[in-house]
Amino acid sequence: MEPQDALSRRIAAIRADLEDEYRQPHRDPWIVGFSGGKDSTLVVHLVFETLLALAPDERRRAVHVVANDTLVESPLVVAHIRRVLAEIDHAARAWRLPVRTVITRPAEDQTFWVNLIGRGYPTPNRMFRWCTDRMKIQPTSRYILEQVAASGEVILLLGVRRSESVTRGQNVRRYDNGERLNRHNDLPGCMVYRPILELDTDEVWEFLATVPPPWGGSHDALIKLYRDANGGECPVVLSRDDAPSCGTSSARFGCWTCTVVEKDRSLEGFVEAGFKEFGPLLEFRDWLQPPDPAFRPPARRSVHDRQERRLRTGAVHVGDAPGNSRASFRSPA
Numbered sequence: 001m002e003p004q005d006a007l008s009r010r011i012a013a014i015r016a017d018l019e020d021e022y023r024q025p026h027r028d029p030w031i032v033g034f035s036g037g038k039d040s041t042l043v044v045h046l047v048f049e050t051l052l053a054l055a056p057d058e059r060r061r062a063v064h065v066v067a068n069d070t071l072v073e074s075p076l077v078v079a080h081i082r083r084v085l086a087e088i089d090h091a092a093r094a095w096r097l098p099v100r101t102v103i104t105r106p107a108e109d110q111t112f113w114v115n116l117i118g119r120g121y122p123t124p125n126r127m128f129r130w131c132t133d134r135m136k137i138q139p140t141s142r143y144i145l146e147q148v149a150a151s152g153e154v155i156l157l158l159g160v161r162r163s164e165s166v167t168r169g170q171n172v173r174r175y176d177n178g179e180r181l182n183r184h185n186d187l188p189g190c191m192v193y194r195p196i197l198e199l200d201t202d203e204v205w206e207f208l209a210t211v212p213p214p215w216g217g218s219h220d221a222l223i224k225l226y227r228d229a230n231g232g233e234c235p236v237v238l239s240r241d242d243a244p245s246c247g248t249s250s251a252r253f254g255c256w257t258c259t260v261v262e263k264d265r266s267l268e269g270f271v272e273a274g275f276k277e278f279g280p281l282l283e284f285r286d287w288l289q290p291p292d293p294a295f296r297p298p299a300r301r302s303v304h305d306r307q308e309r310r311l312r313t314g315a316v317h318v319g320d321a322p323g324n325s326r327a328s329f330r331s332p333a
């Protein structure tokens with residue numbers, strides 16, 4: 001059942017815009033950033049519908065649906081992402097759509113554990129959040145740049161919405177050129193397209209709750225995921241401007257190891273909803289959480305802060321790093 005009135009008109013306008021952009025006379029591939037959250041799910045849903053609405057000989061541009069796995073994702077979220085990508089993949093093959101699903105991951109030497117244990121970095125915190133760039137931005141950026149190298153230019157579709165947050169609204173205003181496509185600030189050859197920019201949260205939910213995905217099934221699992229996780233989401237992060245929304249104090253899906261947040265409300269929500277097996281992950285995350293600097297003795301605090309500053313600027317060696325583990329533990333035997 002389609003939503004009625006104002007929302008159906010807005011969705012119809014978005015569908016027309018997507019179709020018009022796809023029909024442009026060039027072959028630049030589309031890359032859809034997929035976080036498994038509601039906004040990027042809606043974008044993939046509408047893109048899939050756009051392809052189905054076109055005649056087979058009009059589907060000339062490749063569409064890559066790209067998710068990133070930090071390798072320390074919340075287990076239920078990463079399972080959901082894998083399941084949806086498999087469904088999309090299956091349906092795309094059956095319909096012969098030019099869709100490719102991809103999961104990017106951090107380079108082997110940039111994973112959470114390599115940096116935490118191997119390099120001895122402190123657990124990420126607001127002042128030194130080394131993780132977002134290495135585990136989220138770089139893997140997906142690398143994939144995008146590979147596609148730019150192969151095709152000359154790509155169009156990146158993001159489920160960004162102006163009303164998502166004050167910060168997001170400010171970023172949108174700062175980089176908006178008034179056109180449908182904006183040049184990406186950090187990725188040459190990448191144009192950014194935000195088809196659902198003007199939708200609000202209620203509209204996104206109303207659509208997802210009433211219109212089944214074109215690849216089959218329903219969006220019920222997504223709705224349940226949000227309900228169980230106290231409404232959390234970690235969005236696709238593809239630039240340093242977006243990074244502050246990753247690991248904030250609001251309830252968000254994110255890495256289960258995330259110590260940038262005081263409490264992992266989404267994982268707590270999953271445990272409260274009956275997924276007791278994730279209780280030990282919560283306890284381990286709390287154990288990783290560095291003690292409040294206010295409780296460290298002043299002398300030790302200043303040494304720690306100085307080392308952390310030097311580490312951030314690259315002026316410190318691994319063995320000196322102020323991480324959670326001793327150098328002897330980190331050094332090879």
Ligand code: SF4
Nearest residue numbers: 131246247254255258
């Ligand atoms: S969710 Fe937390 S640990 Fe994961 S990349 Fe974001 S800030 Fe870092």
